[in-house]
Amino acid sequence: MAAGRLKAKPSGVFRFEDIHEAHRVMEAGEGKGKMVVVLTDRPPRAAELDHTAQEEKT
Incomplete structure (x- = not known):
């Protein structure tokens, strides 16, 4: 970690x-499991924002 x-x-x-x-x-x-909150100034990578990608598809 x-x-x-x-x-x-x-x-x-x-x-x-x-x-x-x-x-x-x-x-x-x-x-459907654990959720992670990122506490950093670094912008997350696209794979880290998987929840938004799923929402945009629906």
Whole structure:
């Protein structure tokens, strides 16, 4: 984890700025496992924002 890598497959990765969306996903029961909130200034990679890619497809 210190190296910025996580072997687990979380159901969603959210930037801290998007914490409201993380709460919405959790409360709506849309998260199918653990969710991760990233607390960094580095913008997340596209793979880290998988939850938004899924929403845009629907």
